[in-house]
Amino acid sequence: MAAVTVDLVLLTIRRGALQVLLVRRGIEPFLGQWALPGGFVHDDEDLDVAAARELREETGVDPTAGHFEQLATYGTPGRDPRGRVVTVAYLALLPDLPAPVAGSDAAHAEWRPADDPGLAFDHDRILADGVERARAKLEYSPLATAFCPPEFTVAELRGVYETVWRTRLDPRNFHRKVTTAEGFVEPTGHSVTRDRGRPAQLFRRGPATLLHPPLLRP
Amino acid sequence: MAAVTVDLVLLTIRRGALQVLLVRRGIEPFLGQWALPGGFVHDDEDLDVAAARELREETGVDPTAGHFEQLATYGTPGRDPRGRVVTVAYLALLPDLPAPVAGSDAAHAEWRPADDPGLAFDHDRILADGVERARAKLEYSPLATAFCPPEFTVAELRGVYETVWRTRLDPRNFHRKVTTAEGFVEPTGHSVTRDRGRPAQLFRRGPATLLHPPLLRP
DNA sequence: ACAAAAGTGTTCCTTCTACACCCATGC
DNA sequence: GCATGGGTGTAGAAGGAACACTTTTGT
Structure with missing residues (x-):
C-alpha cells in the first residue's frame, strides 16, 4: 500500500520565457522550497480527474484551455521522507493566463523560469521530464x-x-x-x-x- | 491509500506476427481469462525495479536483452473489483526468445497475438496503448x-x-x-x-x- | 539454367533552406 | 519618407519513392 498523489507540471510562456507554476511549501519537509503543485488522489477518483481538479484548485484554470496529458509516474522509496508516496505527474501546456492564480488554494503559487533547479522532493527531475516531453511533442x-x-x-x-x-x-x-x-x-x-x-x-x-x-x- | 502494482506489456515478433506475453488467471476475478503479467510493488522497491523483477520472474528474461520503458499509469476506481489498485504499466520490446517462459512463476504464460481483445481488467486498453507506443517509437x-x-x-x-x-x-x-x-x-x-x-x-x-x-x- | 533474395544506381519528385524581394502599417 | 514586421517567390540541396539492374547464393 502506498499514498497516491498527482503532481502538475504546468508550463506557459510569459515574457518570452518558458515558465512553470510552482508553489512555496508551507510545511515540512522542504519547508519554504518551491515545489510542483499537487495533492492526494481521492478514494473514488480517477487519476485524470484528480489532476484536473488540482489544476482548477491551484490555478482557477479550465483544463480545456490548453493541453493536458499524463507525463509519468515516480515512486522511488524515500522520495518523500514521510512514507511511501507514488506520484502520477501530469503535463499541461497553457496560454499565458489573464488571471493566472486567482481564487487559488495555494496563495503562494507563482510562475517561475522552467530551467531553475532547487525544487522539493524529486520535482527537478519531474520538471525536466515535462520540459523534454514538451520539446519533443512540438515536433510531431x-x-x-x-x-x-x-x-x-x-x-x-x-x-x-x-x-x-x-x-x-x-x-x-x-x-x-x-x-x-x-x-x-x-x-x-x-x-x-x-x-x-x-x-x-x-x-x-x-x-x-x-x-x-x-x-x-x- | 491504494495498492500499487506493475503490469508488463511484453512484445515480441514470432512467426511473423506481433505477439504479447499473457498469463491465464488462476484466481478470481476474471478467473480463466488472459491477462498481462504483473504483480505488487514491494514496500522498499522502486517502480522500475519491481517491473524488472516481474519480468525476470515471469519470463526468465534478462531485462537488458531488449528495450524497457515506463508506459503509463492506470487507476480508474473499480478497475479491480477487489479494491483500489493503481497500476504502473511497463513496455518491453524483446527478441524472439530461445527459451521463452523458462523457470517461470506463471507456468501458464504464453505468447499470444497482440491484437486479440478479451483480456482481464482494463488490460485491453493497456495493451493497445503499448502497441501504439511501439508503433510510434519505431519512427524516430x-x-x-x-x-x-x-x-x-x-x-x-x-x-x-x-x-x-x-x-x-x-x-x-x-x-x-x-x-x-x-x-x-x-x-x-x-x-x-x-x-x-x-x-x-x-x-x-x-x-x-x-x-x-x-x-x-x- | 533458374529462382530468389541482397544490394547498387538512377530518375523523379517533394520538402527543406537560404535569401531576395514586395506589402502594409506606424512614425 | 523610413523603419519594422508580414508575407511571397525562387533557386539549390537534401531526402524520399519508384524501379531497372547487378550480385550471389540454393536447387
Missing part, C-alpha cells in the same frame, strides 16, 4: 497552439517554438510551413497590428492532431 | 533493433517494421536508409544465408538513440 504535433490564446498570429506561434526549443527559426519558412500544413491552423479572417509593421492575420487551432511531415528541431 | 528511434537478436540482417529488421506497422516497405530503399542512418546499425563483417538467395550481411545495434531524419510510416 500541433500542440504549440496550446501555449497560445484562442486567436494568435504566426509570429506568436513561432515565438512558442523559439522559446521552447531555444532556437531561432526563419520567419518566412516557418510561415509557409505552418499555413500549408493540413489542419495545423485556420485563418479567422481578421488581422491585427501587434507592434510596428504590417498587420498580421489571426489564426485559430486547426483540427489536426499530428503533423505530417513533422517540424524538426534544427 | 532505432528501437526496432530491440526486437532482433544481437546479430541480424537488414531483411529481418525490415520485417520488424512491416509486422509492427502492418505495411510493406521497399526492400531496396529500406536497406539504403538503415545502413546510411548514422549510428542505427553497424556491420559485423559476417554474413549468412537465411533462405535461398544471396547471403546477407549481419549487423548489430548502433549507438544512436534517435533517428535523424526519422523513418515515417507510409
Whole structure:
C-alpha cells in the first residue's frame, strides 16, 4: 500500500520565457522550497480527474484551455521522507493566463523560469521530464497552439517554438510551413497590428492532431 | 491509500506476427481469462525495479536483452473489483526468445497475438496503448533493433517494421536508409544465408538513440 | 539454367533552406 | 519618407519513392 498523489507540471510562456507554476511549501519537509503543485488522489477518483481538479484548485484554470496529458509516474522509496508516496505527474501546456492564480488554494503559487533547479522532493527531475516531453511533442504535433490564446498570429506561434526549443527559426519558412500544413491552423479572417509593421492575420487551432511531415528541431 | 502494482506489456515478433506475453488467471476475478503479467510493488522497491523483477520472474528474461520503458499509469476506481489498485504499466520490446517462459512463476504464460481483445481488467486498453507506443517509437528511434537478436540482417529488421506497422516497405530503399542512418546499425563483417538467395550481411545495434531524419510510416 | 533474395544506381519528385524581394502599417 | 514586421517567390540541396539492374547464393 502506498499514498497516491498527482503532481502538475504546468508550463506557459510569459515574457518570452518558458515558465512553470510552482508553489512555496508551507510545511515540512522542504519547508519554504518551491515545489510542483499537487495533492492526494481521492478514494473514488480517477487519476485524470484528480489532476484536473488540482489544476482548477491551484490555478482557477479550465483544463480545456490548453493541453493536458499524463507525463509519468515516480515512486522511488524515500522520495518523500514521510512514507511511501507514488506520484502520477501530469503535463499541461497553457496560454499565458489573464488571471493566472486567482481564487487559488495555494496563495503562494507563482510562475517561475522552467530551467531553475532547487525544487522539493524529486520535482527537478519531474520538471525536466515535462520540459523534454514538451520539446519533443512540438515536433510531431500541433500542440504549440496550446501555449497560445484562442486567436494568435504566426509570429506568436513561432515565438512558442523559439522559446521552447531555444532556437531561432526563419520567419518566412516557418510561415509557409505552418499555413500549408493540413489542419495545423485556420485563418479567422481578421488581422491585427501587434507592434510596428504590417498587420498580421489571426489564426485559430486547426483540427489536426499530428503533423505530417513533422517540424524538426534544427 | 491504494495498492500499487506493475503490469508488463511484453512484445515480441514470432512467426511473423506481433505477439504479447499473457498469463491465464488462476484466481478470481476474471478467473480463466488472459491477462498481462504483473504483480505488487514491494514496500522498499522502486517502480522500475519491481517491473524488472516481474519480468525476470515471469519470463526468465534478462531485462537488458531488449528495450524497457515506463508506459503509463492506470487507476480508474473499480478497475479491480477487489479494491483500489493503481497500476504502473511497463513496455518491453524483446527478441524472439530461445527459451521463452523458462523457470517461470506463471507456468501458464504464453505468447499470444497482440491484437486479440478479451483480456482481464482494463488490460485491453493497456495493451493497445503499448502497441501504439511501439508503433510510434519505431519512427524516430532505432528501437526496432530491440526486437532482433544481437546479430541480424537488414531483411529481418525490415520485417520488424512491416509486422509492427502492418505495411510493406521497399526492400531496396529500406536497406539504403538503415545502413546510411548514422549510428542505427553497424556491420559485423559476417554474413549468412537465411533462405535461398544471396547471403546477407549481419549487423548489430548502433549507438544512436534517435533517428535523424526519422523513418515515417507510409 | 533458374529462382530468389541482397544490394547498387538512377530518375523523379517533394520538402527543406537560404535569401531576395514586395506589402502594409506606424512614425 | 523610413523603419519594422508580414508575407511571397525562387533557386539549390537534401531526402524520399519508384524501379531497372547487378550480385550471389540454393536447387
